[in-house]
Amino acid sequence: MARISSSVYTSHVPAVGAALDLGKTAEAYWQPVFKGYDFSKQWEKEQKPDVIFLVFNDHATAFSLDLIPTFAIGTAAEFQPADEGWGPRPVPKVIGHPKLAAHIAQSVIQDDFDLTIVNKMDVDHGLTVPLSLMFGQPQAWPCPVIPFAVNVVQYPPPSGRRCFMLGQAVRKAIESYDEPLNVQIWGTGGMSHQLQGPRAGLINKEWDTAFLDRLIDDPEGLSKMPHLEYVREAGSEGIELVMWLIARGAMSDLRGGKKPTVRHRFYHVPASNTAVGHLILENN
Amino acid sequence: MSLDKPYTDIPGTTIFDADKSREGYHLNQFCMSLMKAENRARFKANERAYLDEWPMSEEQKQAVMARDLNRCIALGGNIYFLAKIGATDGKSFQQMAGSMTGMTEDQYRDMMVKGGRSIEGNRKTGEKK
Numbered sequence: 001m002a003r004i005s006s007s008v009y010t011s012h013v014p015a016v017g018a019a020l021d022l023g024k025t026a027e028a029y030w031q032p033v034f035k036g037y038d039f040s041k042q043w044e045k046e047q048k049p050d051v052i053f054l055v056f057n058d059h060a061t062a063f064s065l066d067l068i069p070t071f072a073i074g075t076a077a078e079f080q081p082a083d084e085g086w087g088p089r090p091v092p093k094v095i096g097h098p099k100l101a102a103h104i105a106q107s108v109i110q111d112d113f114d115l116t117i118v119n120k121m122d123v124d125h126g127l128t129v130p131l132s133l134m135f136g137q138p139q140a141w142p143c144p145v146i147p148f149a150v151n152v153v154q155y156p157p158p159s160g161r162r163c164f165m166l167g168q169a170v171r172k173a174i175e176s177y178d179e180p181l182n183v184q185i186w187g188t189g190g191m192s193h194q195l196q197g198p199r200a201g202l203i204n205k206e207w208d209t210a211f212l213d214r215l216i217d218d219p220e221g222l223s224k225m226p227h228l229e230y231v232r233e234a235g236s237e238g239i240e241l242v243m244w245l246i247a248r249g250a251m252s253d254l255r256g257g258k259k260p261t262v263r264h265r266f267y268h269v270p271a272s273n274t275a276v277g278h279l280i281l282e283n284n
Numbered sequence: 285m286s287l288d289k290p291y292t293d294i295p296g297t298t299i300f301d302a303d304k305s306r307e308g309y310h311l312n313q314f315c316m317s318l319m320k321a322e323n324r325a326r327f328k329a330n331e332r333a334y335l336d337e338w339p340m341s342e343e344q345k346q347a348v349m350a351r352d353l354n355r356c357i358a359l360g361g362n363i364y365f366l367a368k369i370g371a372t373d374g375k376s377f378q379q380m381a382g383s384m385t386g387m388t389e390d391q392y393r394d395m396m397v398k399g400g401r402s403i404e405g406n407r408k409t410g411e412k413k
Binding site for chain 1: 290291294295296297298299300301302305309312313315316318319324353354357362363364365367368370371372376377378380381382384385386392395396397399400401402403406407408
């Protein structure tokens, strides 16, 4: 049977992708950001995941205001890196896993989560920047990826609670898949940042630190945090952090297993407008 | 019953909710059209003519031409959509975000390098700093 071996959490700042693509990673400004992922790249080489279930949000790229799905699962064979206005990122195309994706969709929908199924979708920095941070700049990504898009553009996004419950349904779905696949689940976005209005540039390190602590030790309690607190304390775009609760909800301690091991934890301010947070949790 | 909006007391922040989305629908869809290179070229060649192809309000069109992002947001624009105008102009996200704060580009960048804007005094309108 397939199993979730670990969960990965990371910000997906577009400027990080640009710094990589333009060869600026050695610059003093960017060095500390990329250094935080040295361990992670090595760790991924040892882990050799078969599939990544990657939770991210589209930033007015694949979805305009014509269509705003709250939860959308990518079931296509492949996904092209999108042109977000600066030209597509020079990264490999993303290979999907249509069979596992369809299996998850069927299972999760029957568990009362009404997903939108997407067979054609370009993927933006929300998905490709985490891949770059965890795998560097390979010719091809090392494994298939199932993109899972969450609406955080138009308020309200799904509640933290809903995301947390969904993660549990996704775990159940993956564990009922017949092939013995090593699956990782990633939650991306955040941490505190605000990109709009006179309050732009907001960073709340204390709040971010507490969020990371609670994500590790008290995910159940954290999942009850209302939207308003994210927006007020972590900025209008900090609300992306609800997506981390999908990945956390998929860990096995939530169905009676042991607590996950914290393999890596990293935090740095700033990357452009944003606080970068990163965590790796391994199931036991 | 009207929508519950507990987030209107956050200073310097506009939450892009269903009402804003309705108000800004054409403004945001115009921004979306700039993801195509040929549309970017047509817009740059004659901004007014290009904007007139969209059923946007005159105020929205003026705000776009003035690159007044705060005004665009007040009129229903969303930052991820408005970013397409910035991309067309060759601006980074940091330049765009900074332009809404009343700070110069250097001041804004320096603030971020020093740890960003503090939350203290920025949680609620009228709160003491």
